[in-house]
Amino acid sequence: MEAETFTLILDLMGTFAFALNGGLTAVRAARVDLVGVITLGMITAMGGGILRDMMLNVQPATFQDWRYLAVAAAGAFIAFAFSWVLHRMAIPIEILDAIGLSVFAVAGAIKAMNFGFGPVQSMILGTVTAVGGGTIRDVLILRVPSVLSEGLYAIPAFVGAALTVAALELELNGVAAAILGASVCWLIRVVGVYFKLNAPRPPRVEPGNLQG
Amino acid sequence: MEAETFTLILDLMGTFAFALNGGLTAVRAARVDLVGVITLGMITAMGGGILRDMMLNVQPATFQDWRYLAVAAAGAFIAFAFSWVLHRMAIPIEILDAIGLSVFAVAGAIKAMNFGFGPVQSMILGTVTAVGGGTIRDVLILRVPSVLSEGLYAIPAFVGAALTVAALELELNGVAAAILGASVCWLIRVVGVYFKLNAPRPPRVEPGNLQG
Amino acid sequence: MEAETFTLILDLMGTFAFALNGGLTAVRAARVDLVGVITLGMITAMGGGILRDMMLNVQPATFQDWRYLAVAAAGAFIAFAFSWVLHRMAIPIEILDAIGLSVFAVAGAIKAMNFGFGPVQSMILGTVTAVGGGTIRDVLILRVPSVLSEGLYAIPAFVGAALTVAALELELNGVAAAILGASVCWLIRVVGVYFKLNAPRPPRVEPGNLQG
Numbered sequence: 001m002e003a004e005t006f007t008l009i010l011d012l013m014g015t016f017a018f019a020l021n022g023g024l025t026a027v028r029a030a031r032v033d034l035v036g037v038i039t040l041g042m043i044t045a046m047g048g049g050i051l052r053d054m055m056l057n058v059q060p061a062t063f064q065d066w067r068y069l070a071v072a073a074a075g076a077f078i079a080f081a082f083s084w085v086l087h088r089m090a091i092p093i094e095i096l097d098a099i100g101l102s103v104f105a106v107a108g109a110i111k112a113m114n115f116g117f118g119p120v121q122s123m124i125l126g127t128v129t130a131v132g133g134g135t136i137r138d139v140l141i142l143r144v145p146s147v148l149s150e151g152l153y154a155i156p157a158f159v160g161a162a163l164t165v166a167a168l169e170l171e172l173n174g175v176a177a178a179i180l181g182a183s184v185c186w187l188i189r190v191v192g193v194y195f196k197l198n199a200p201r202p203p204r205v206e207p208g209n210l211q212g
Numbered sequence: 213m214e215a216e217t218f219t220l221i222l223d224l225m226g227t228f229a230f231a232l233n234g235g236l237t238a239v240r241a242a243r244v245d246l247v248g249v250i251t252l253g254m255i256t257a258m259g260g261g262i263l264r265d266m267m268l269n270v271q272p273a274t275f276q277d278w279r280y281l282a283v284a285a286a287g288a289f290i291a292f293a294f295s296w297v298l299h300r301m302a303i304p305i306e307i308l309d310a311i312g313l314s315v316f317a318v319a320g321a322i323k324a325m326n327f328g329f330g331p332v333q334s335m336i337l338g339t340v341t342a343v344g345g346g347t348i349r350d351v352l353i354l355r356v357p358s359v360l361s362e363g364l365y366a367i368p369a370f371v372g373a374a375l376t377v378a379a380l381e382l383e384l385n386g387v388a389a390a391i392l393g394a395s396v397c398w399l400i401r402v403v404g405v406y407f408k409l410n411a412p413r414p415p416r417v418e419p420g421n422l423q424g
Numbered sequence: 425m426e427a428e429t430f431t432l433i434l435d436l437m438g439t440f441a442f443a444l445n446g447g448l449t450a451v452r453a454a455r456v457d458l459v460g461v462i463t464l465g466m467i468t469a470m471g472g473g474i475l476r477d478m479m480l481n482v483q484p485a486t487f488q489d490w491r492y493l494a495v496a497a498a499g500a501f502i503a504f505a506f507s508w509v510l511h512r513m514a515i516p517i518e519i520l521d522a523i524g525l526s527v528f529a530v531a532g533a534i535k536a537m538n539f540g541f542g543p544v545q546s547m548i549l550g551t552v553t554a555v556g557g558g559t560i561r562d563v564l565i566l567r568v569p570s571v572l573s574e575g576l577y578a579i580p581a582f583v584g585a586a587l588t589v590a591a592l593e594l595e596l597n598g599v600a601a602a603i604l605g606a607s608v609c610w611l612i613r614v615v616g617v618y619f620k621l622n623a624p625r626p627p628r629v630e631p632g633n634l635q636g
Contacts (some may be wrong), residue, residue, distance in 0.1 A: 033360070199460075201457050202451045
């Protein structure tokens with residue numbers, strides 16, 4: 001199998017995972033209908049890439065290849081039809097979703113570098129690719145985007161994008177750089193889910209401290 | 213009257229209807245001031261076209277012709293000043309809004325095809341043109357976008373865009389294709405409003421079923 | 425000091441002020457973590473310019489100069505670390521924020537004119553530059569954007585942008601036009617904060633009136 005086919009398969013897996021998870025989140029969190037579940041699933045899968053491409057000032061890649069649209073629609077439709085049984089499969093879906101996060105973070109960072117963006121900018125755009133779709137979905141169903149408030153989601157994406165960019169800057173082999181970044185991102189994400197890790201919160205003056 | 217003048221008039225009618233309805237929705241749903249009503253009305257009218265043009269990677273058309281800005285601002289201002297009387301005119305406003313939906317869905321799909329997008333992509337962008345502005349408005353006033361949760365709004369837009377695209381692919385006359393798509397969209401929307409039709413909802417295990 | 429250096433310093437001051445204030449707003453209003461505060465602070469500082477550049481159909485300027493990213497990240501991080509003491513410094517922060525509003529409104533309008541947009545369109549894009557970042561932040565933390573509902577925020581930005589555009593149309597010196605627009609914007613904003621001025625609200629039939 002060639003590197004390109006491998007990338008395409010991973011990319012479509014990520015798209016499917018995000019659409020499925022996005023659709024399920026929509027079913028769980030809000031009173032939405034068929035249109036809502038399909039739309040929110042597809043936005044979860046494609047929104048991050050669209051945001052990235054808007055900032056790169058190019059036409060969104062997801063609109064140029066029908067396979068992304070088809071896979072995203074399929075994932076969202078499966079979430080609509082089978083949500084009642086899929087809700088019991090939280091762990092395999094989280095692991096699949098972590099693959100999506102890793103693939104999108106790395107692919108987004110590489111695309112930004114190919115368009116001449118600087119290293120830090122490419123890391124940011126890789127992270128935006130990975131977390132952007134879920135953020136738009138959360139806003140549409142009136143949730144504070146979970147990426148801003150709990151769990152480790154942006155951090156593994158940023159670390160994965162940063163490792164990939166650093167490896168490319170050090171002129172490592174492109175495929176090796178991508179695999180390195182994606183694996184580390186996936187690992188941090190899965191460990192974070194398992195141990196329920198969180199990013200630090202802003203220091204506050206607790207009411208209890210004032211009385212003491 | 214030439215086809216172009218006819219299209220322009222329809223387009224401006226749609227812009228006015230969306231700005232008016234968007235402004236009224238803002239007045240009803242949230243505690244907003246003059247700036248809020250004008251902004252939300254104009255976003256309702258112009259947001260869908262701006263989203264479409266961002267994805268086509270061109271400058272938003274609404275910024276290139278002052279008439280769109282003027283008509284959108286006028287519609288929103290009328291909503292601000294006369295909301296107390298316009299709230300009693302729900303039915304004519306719904307019918308006017310349905311014209312906006314139809315015109316925008318068809319015009320958006322045609323523009324996407326003219327920029328070389330594929331048929332399915334053009335149907336999606338036509339739908340985005342029609343429902344995008346209202347969706348941004350709903351998010352700004354903290355409502356789950358009604359397009360995701362109730363009534364038939366995206367479905368008539370998608371059907372209208374799809375019919376237009378199909379007719380153009382079959383090399384029908386452009387004006388005929390547009391009139392066909394827009395009429396069917398308008399009809400489905402108005403029938404949907406009249407009979408309070410909804411898209412199907414995700415299947416759920418009802419609490420009642422578990423106890424039985 | 426040259427005009428360009430002066431502009432850069434003002435621009436970076438505005439970026440810092442918006443990132444600081446945006447981060448503090450995030451800490452106050454929502455249960456967000458480190459990632460959330462940094463992201464929301466940076467979005468407040470850079471979101472308006474990104475929206476403007478998307479509509480101008482160019483790559484966002486903030487991604488092309490690492491100093492904007494660095495200053496935005498620094499402002500947001502200071503908000504994260506020192507929110508407990510900065511909350512007592514509301515007035516100096518409001519004044520600093522008003523500088524950001526003025527600089528962004530004027531700079532946004534000038535950039536739009538340089539890209540060949542019409543005068544009214546440039547005023548609108550100047551206003552979007554000034555208020556866009558705070559609006560995206562508010563949506564992400566589920567607040568009705570304050571720009572739509574209270575205080576004078578969009579109005580000083582629009583007046584500042586309009587004065588600058590008008591002065592440039594009258595072929596005044598560019599630096600003078602910018603200083604004029606920014607000063608008036610800053611003044612209206614600060615006076616508005618001090619006297620708690622609001623834009624007019626839509627007329628309503630008050631329940632009390634009906635009973636009388």
